[in-house]
Each structure stands twice: as C-alpha cells, then as structure tokens.
Amino acid sequence: MAKQLPYPVIHEIFSRFQIAEPEPKGELEHTNAFTLVVAVALSAQATDAGVNKATRGLFAVADTPEKMLALGEEGVIEHVKTIGLFRNKAKNVIKLSQKLVDEFGSVVPSSRAALQSLPGVGRKTANVVLNMWFGHPAQAVDTHIFRLGNRSGIAPGKDVDAVERAIEDHIPVEFQHHAHHWMILHGRYTCVARKPKCNACLIRDLCQFEDKTE
Structure with a gap:
C-alpha cells in the first residue's frame, strides 16, 4: 500500500x-433512475458490457417497477441469464421493484439509507445511484x-x-x-x-x- x-x-x-x-460517464446503460438501480444491482461480479447486453432487451419491455413486476421473475431471468448469479439477481430485481411500489410510490429514493433498504442494493450500488442520477458526491x-x-x-x-x-x-x-x-x-x-x-x-x-x- x-x-x-x-x-x-x-x-x-x-x-x-x-x-x-x-x-x-458511467458505462452502464439506463434510461431513468429505476433502470440505473437495476443495472447497477445486476453488475455485481459482472462486466458493464455484459450487463448492457442483457438489459437492452429487459429495459425495452420493463423500465418501471410496475412493468418489471408484470414481467415476473422468470421473465427477468430470460433476459439476464447470461449474467453471473442471474437467479438471485432476478429475484432481487422483483423484490426491489415490489418495495419501490409498496413503500416509495414507485419513485427511486435519493437517500443512501433508503436505497440500501432495497433488496440487492448495497452501499456501492447506492453510491453509484446517488452520484450518477442525483448528482451527490x-x-x-x-x-x-x-x-x-x-x-x-x-x-x-x-x-x-x-x-x-x-x-x-x-x-x-x-x-x-x-x-x-x-x-x-x-x-x-x-x-x-x-x-x-x-x-x-x-x-x-x-x-x-x-x-x-x-
């Protein structure tokens, strides 16, 4: 060191x-705060290029929590199965989508604590979202x-x-x-x-x- x-x-x-x-600019492709959260959560132990390849199709059909829930866990898996740990990640994407709908009015929160309360979102993911979407340092x-x-x-x-x-x-x-x-x-x-x-x-x-x- x-x-x-x-x-x-x-x-x-x-x-x-x-x-x-x-x-x-960050290299993860996204269209709104929700797709950014999902993309970053999917990127753990995966390359940005690999995540982008998987999420282009996913976000074309599910770019809101409600649409992601309508797609369902198996539907998410079909799009992200090329990414490592895809089953667990797909489960978390559905869970975080449900929590956003139930507790946050489908709006991605702008506080670290609230972001980290979402399934599959750790401190690193929260910091990426805070920086890239909300402009926090x-x-x-x-x-x-x-x-x-x-x-x-x-x-x-x-x-x-x-x-x-x-x-x-x-x-x-x-x-x-x-x-x-x-x-x-x-x-x-x-x-x-x-x-x-x-x-x-x-x-x-x-x-x-x-x-x-x-």
Whole structure:
C-alpha cells in the first residue's frame, strides 16, 4: 500500500483527469433512475458490457417497477441469464421493484439509507445511484478504484470503506462529483490489474507505484 499523496499532488492528478475527460460517464446503460438501480444491482461480479447486453432487451419491455413486476421473475431471468448469479439477481430485481411500489410510490429514493433498504442494493450500488442520477458526491469503490487508490497513493486503505473515506477526505471538493468515474475508467483501461499500462499513464510521474511497467 502506497502512502497517502499530499494535497497538491492529488490536485494535479485530478486536474489532469479533468483536462483529459471533462465529463466522464458511467458505462452502464439506463434510461431513468429505476433502470440505473437495476443495472447497477445486476453488475455485481459482472462486466458493464455484459450487463448492457442483457438489459437492452429487459429495459425495452420493463423500465418501471410496475412493468418489471408484470414481467415476473422468470421473465427477468430470460433476459439476464447470461449474467453471473442471474437467479438471485432476478429475484432481487422483483423484490426491489415490489418495495419501490409498496413503500416509495414507485419513485427511486435519493437517500443512501433508503436505497440500501432495497433488496440487492448495497452501499456501492447506492453510491453509484446517488452520484450518477442525483448528482451527490458519493464515492462507489469497486475493485478498480481500490487498486488504483492503493497503488498510486491517491486514496490508500485496507478495505473499501477506508478507501471511500480517503477519497472523501483527500480529493479536493471541486473534483468530488466525478472522482469515482475518473478513477474507475483509469483503473479499468490504464492501471489494470496485470501489467498496468504505465507508459500510457497521464499520472505516471505522480504515482507511487513501485513496480511500474516499461
């Protein structure tokens, strides 16, 4: 684990990210808050590309809680069976749809606690929805962010909660809204798990990773 980088270095890192990609976007396809919740819940232990392939057909016929309930669990399974853990995920999609109808008037709530009360929605999923749909500076720490945060010194931590706190504590406020998208994309395409592409990295000179590739 690298040591926490000082504020001026982190400011420079995110300035570079911002110049390179002023408006980074999440890669999960969605049309409204409900489809975003479902897409993120389905994405656990699955790739965004794989989820998008499955949800294009699903969301074409069920883009509201009511339509999802009408489709039923078996109907959902037919669309998402290419995704890992699809049976359990389909069950949760139906349960969260029912809870949205029964307790939230079919409206996706904008608080973390309420989102986490939905079946299949954990803290990471809630943070993604809060950030992408509601514009909150919430940080969803996935494996890419965890790896990048610890390798580089941007946000080191022993677990995802510690990395989330480090992002909130050390990344300047003007970069908080897009921070997790910049970090996810950099971890997904440049600072990859095996053989990171250090020669193509725009923050190579600021990163503390000791085993940089040539």
